Amino acid sequence: MLPTIGAWTELLKIGGTGRTRKKELRAYYRALSFNVLRKEGLFDFLVTPQSVQSIANRFGYTDIQFLTKYLDAYTEDEILIRENGTYRTNGIIKEFAVIAPDIFNPGLQQIASDGAAAIPDRLRGQYSTFSDEMNTFNWDDALQLKMYDHIRNAAFGYSGALKRRGKFIDVGCGNGVGTAAIWGKFYKRGAFESGNPMKMYALEYDPNLKQIAEEEFPLSVSRLFNIDRTIIDNLSPHYPTFVQGSAEELPFEDEFFDMVYTSQVLHWCDAERATKEMMRILKPGGLFFGTEAFYPMLDIYVELNVLLNEGAHGAIMKEEFIRWVKEAGASEVKTATPAGLFKVLKS
Numbered sequence: 001m002l003p004t005i006g007a008w009t010e011l012l013k014i015g016g017t018g019r020t021r022k023k024e025l026r027a028y029y030r031a032l033s034f035n036v037l038r039k040e041g042l043f044d045f046l047v048t049p050q051s052v053q054s055i056a057n058r059f060g061y062t063d064i065q066f067l068t069k070y071l072d073a074y075t076e077d078e079i080l081i082r083e084n085g086t087y088r089t090n091g092i093i094k095e096f097a098v099i100a101p102d103i104f105n106p107g108l109q110q111i112a113s114d115g116a117a118a119i120p121d122r123l124r125g126q127y128s129t130f131s132d133e134m135n136t137f138n139w140d141d142a143l144q145l146k147m148y149d150h151i152r153n154a155a156f157g158y159s160g161a162l163k164r165r166g167k168f169i170d171v172g173c174g175n176g177v178g179t180a181a182i183w184g185k186f187y188k189r190g191a192f193e194s195g196n197p198m199k200m201y202a203l204e205y206d207p208n209l210k211q212i213a214e215e216e217f218p219l220s221v222s223r224l225f226n227i228d229r230t231i232i233d234n235l236s237p238h239y240p241t242f243v244q245g246s247a248e249e250l251p252f253e254d255e256f257f258d259m260v261y262t263s264q265v266l267h268w269c270d271a272e273r274a275t276k277e278m279m280r281i282l283k284p285g286g287l288f289f290g291t292e293a294f295y296p297m298l299d300i301y302v303e304l305n306v307l308l309n310e311g312a313h314g315a316i317m318k319e320e321f322i323r324w325v326k327e328a329g330a331s332e333v334k335t336a337t338p339a340g341l342f343k344v345l346k347s
């Protein structure tokens with residue numbers, strides 16, 4: 001009970017209630033997608049009722065399922081009316097005002113609007129990738145957000161990971177700000193002192209983010225914890241090992257790690273494969289923990305933005321996640337809070 005309360009307290013620091021945040025996010029991503037599709041002429045076309053197929057034919061869209069998801073979301077928000085297998089508007093609709101949530105910094109806003117701009121291509125069957133050169137810089141910026149700190153702190157409070165030692169990996173470490181914060185937490189608890197120091201690894205799919213994570217590690221630790229740089233430099237043998245790779249095919253042998261951590265990564269990849277891979281590299285008795293956007297916490301418009309990316313799973317049903325980890329040898333699975341905190345013990 002106590003770890004759950006602690007986790008909630010940490011998440012409350014993000015500000016707003018879960019419900020107001022979700023509303024804000026929904027309105028923001030809806031406006032971005034709506035304005036892009038409006039520019040395509042979609043809503044002018046829907047002044048007269050049209051079937052999904054006639055919409056697809058008119059605009060050259062090939063992914064009927066993806067198109068239907070948008071049309072149904074707009075219908076749910078009463079922007080469109082669905083009748084007898086057709087969609088229509090109630091007349092001409094103006095552009096939506098785009099109001100970014102105050103927790104979003106310019107990097108995250110750029111990622112969201114670049115995503116929206118990619119919707120027409122995606123409807124024509126052309127996917128984006130998680131990051132191209134430009135997006136890397138936006139992600140580097142976005143991942144500095146306090147929001148990610150609070151989510152991470154909640155995951156650590158909930159899991160009790162800081163009491164454990166051994167080999168640890170941060171899967172999908174992004175720009176490594178989180179990895180540096182985690183390393184610092186363990187450092188403060190004496191985890192790298194002589195005797196039996198723990199060993200950290202961090203894996204990232206995007207080579208540019210992995211490079212940033214590795215190069216900026218000492219600077220990040222020194223800045224985050226206000227520790228003199230020379231002290232950090234002297235600890236270089238204990239820096240994490242940064243590896244470029246995919247969560248879906250982890251370059252580690254079975255049962256290598258005592259702790260496997262991942263935060264806000266699974267929805268970007270083949271979630272079942274990645275989950276089972278993370279369980280595979282965990283020792284019996286080891287801890288697999290982190291955060292994931294379980295359905296329905298991830299709003300449909302945000303999820304559609306994620307699904308623009310090749311190979312992205314989108315929001316995950318908690319039940320399917322629990323089934324995957326059990327199939328991969330979990331003896332105990334716990335989840336908490338809308339931020340999707342989870343902790344799994346391997347038998």
Ligand SMILES: C[S@@+](CC[C@H](N)C(=O)[O-])C[C@H]1O[C@@H](n2cnc3c(N)ncnc32)[C@H](O)[C@@H]1O
Pocket residue numbers: 130131143148171172173174175178203204205206209245246247248262263264265268269270
């Ligand atoms: C929202 S960021 C979270 C970063 C970090 N875990 C944090 O909490 O600050 C998602 C990260 O997952 C990475 N990612 C996406 N697909 C991946 C995959 N298949 N394997 C490993 N990482 C992946 C992205 O490159 C990105 O750095």
